[in-house]
Structures are given as C-alpha cells and as structure tokens.
Amino acid sequence: MKLVVVSAGLSSPSSTRLLADRLTAATLDHLDHLDADPEVIEVRELATQIAQHLVTGFPPAPLAAALDAVAAADGLIAVTPVFAASYSGLFKSFFDLIDKDALTGTPVLLGATGGTARHSLVTEHALRPLFTHLRALVVPTAVYAASQDWGEQGLARRITRAGTELARSMRPTAPDTAFDTDTAAAIAPRSLTGAITSADPAHGFKVVPFEQRLAALRAE
Template sequence: MRIVVVSAGLGVPSSTRLLGDRLAATTAAAAGTTGPAPADVRVIELRDLAVEIAHHLTNGFPGRTLAEAQRAVTQADGLIVVTPVFSASYSGLFKSFFDVLDKDALAGKPVLIAATGGTARHSLVLDHALRPLFSFLRAVVLPTGVYAASEDWGAQGLDARIARAAGELAALALALPAGRPAGAAGGHGTGAHAGAGDEEELTVVPFEEQLAALRPTG
C-alpha cells in the first residue's frame, strides 16, 4: 500500500510536517496489522516545489520534480494532506499544488485532511475549507479530520484523533485496488489518460458501508 503525505509547512522544523509524519506512521502501523505487506510512505514537502508550482501556473508545464510529485499523488492508494492555517483557510501554496494536478487525479482516492494552527478557534478550517475542496476534486474524504493547535501537542485527545483517522485511511486504502482508486486517471503533464481498453465503471459506495464490510462479523 502506498501512502503519500502532502505537507504545506514552511518552517524547519514544522508542526505541519510533524502532524503529517505522525498520521503516516499511525496509518502504516494500522495497515501493517491487516495488510499483506508493510505500507510504503512518501512525504512531499511543498515548500521545496514552490518555484516549480509557480512556473507551472504561468507556463502550463511542470518541472521534473513537480511532475514526479504529481505522479506519486496520482498513484497513491491513500493521501494525507496537511496545511497550516492562513487567514482562516488553507495556505496559497497548498491550494496551488492541487490546482496544477490533473482534474481526475484524486477521483475516488481516500484522503485524510489535517491542519495545524496557533489556536483551537481555527479548527473549523477542516469542514469549511479542506473538506469542500477535496469533495470538489471527487476524492473520498475520510469522516475524521485532524486539527492540531499549539496546545494540542502532547495532549491525549490528539493521539486519539490521529489513531481514529489513520485507522479509517488504512481500512479504505486496503479495500480499494492497489494504485487504482475508482475513477483515477493519469497524472497532469504526462499525457497519460485512460484509453478505450482501460475504462472502468465507477460504482459509488457510501464510506460507512465500505467500513462496515471490513469489520469482523459474528
């Protein structure tokens, strides 16, 4: 199972990257208890791609590093996205990266949304900004999002939210065909699109039903 973390943290060290790492490690651990093989985790730091993203927005062509990141996101079995809060929403760098993805790259893909901020008052960013964005991109947004304010680090409640969200991501990513979430297509800028022989019928199954099918019976 391939898990990709997209972190929009700007500082070094970054609390946004730290949250992404903890979510990824917990997801990998959850997948390892039920999956056939250990999860492969890759982290994409958007601050390292800022110049290429800006160039792509102006000329329409991704640089080599950005194109590789786009392919990794498109081919992932599950995605963890983490942004710091700016002006009560996601950062411009975070939004710009998803603006330059192929329009079908996230279709049917499980996405765990997360954010960091200085105060708990910004926790609504998950439902007011991140969830609508990834729903528009036709991703399968997990029911549990994770927000970490400055006072949450080291608090017991954060660990519980991380464990719950990671368990949901591991369960759904393992339930979908490896590397081929329903409706996914080739990455932007590569010219890869599904041909006539590659078409798949998209069946929409409510998330709760998918989780219920994975729970032990009896």
C-alpha cells in the same frame, strides 16, 4: 499499496510536518500489508516550480514527479498550516495543478495546524469541500492541531482514529460472492408471465399464470 503524504509547512522543522508524520505512523500501524515506505512531498521545496508551472503550463521534472505520485496514490494524507482562516496559498496552488480526475475515489485524510483552536473548523469549511470537489473519498475524521494541543491525549486519540479510518479505506474489498446455481434457482421467479397473488412459505411468493387467473375470474 502506495501511501503519499503532502505536507505544506513552510519551516523546517514545522508542526505541519510533525502532524503529517504522526498521521502517517497511525495509518501504517493499521496497514500491515503496505509493501513500501510512504512517499512524503514537502510542498515548500516545490514552491518556485509551482509558480513556474502556473505561468508556463509546463511542470519541471521534480514537480511532475510529485503530481504523478499523488495521482497514483492508493491513499493520501494532506496537511496544511492555517493562513487567514483557510489552507495556505501554497497548498492550494499545489492541488490546483492536480488533474481534475486524478483523485477520483482516492481515500484522503485531512490535517491542519494553527496557533489557536478558533480555526479548528478549517478542515470542514475549507479542506473538505476542496477534496470533495476533486471527488476524493475523504475519511470522516479530520485532525486539527493547535499549539496547545501537542502532548494532549485528545489529539493523540484523533490521530489514531483518523489513521485507522484511512487504513481501512485503503484495504482492498473482498470480491462479491457469486450465487451458486442452487441459490439462483431458489430465488428465481417461477414465471415471467404470471401474477404474484400471495405469499409462498417455500419461495416467498405464489405465482399464478395469467390464463389461470383470468379463467378463475370468469368463473366467479
């Protein structure tokens, strides 16, 4: 299983990276079978290469590796600072370079940081539509952290809940259990050329061949 974390913070250290790290830890707490350390992509380190790729159409090697990592992820954590009531331009530019089918079906946990709680819905009106467009499977809980939220229990609870949801989404589902022959025989219809006329306690329905039903109607 491969967990990839995309952090679009512009400073070092940054609250965006801090939130990304806490979301990662919460996910790993409920993902015991993860074999390798998560891969963290700091988008600010790729800013010049993103601009080059947008202009030339050819990604430099480090950017190409980051895009490939996102495309190969079994789970993705994406965190952005809020600029002008939306995701940052650098964050959007990075995901503009992702192939339109690369994230199809990939579980994604969304996070954002800002200076005020007034932007708390940015995860819903900006981030969630972006990843829905990319056909990713966005987990129900997105986490927004305003400056005053750090150290509050409410933020810690949201982080734990979101990490748990992503971990559950990344776990492989059990294969469907095949019917044995006895079960298949029990639920199979008695005839494909009959008419269902009444309930049958043993099998749910009583099936009468059309010829027999027609003869009964003529005799009435």
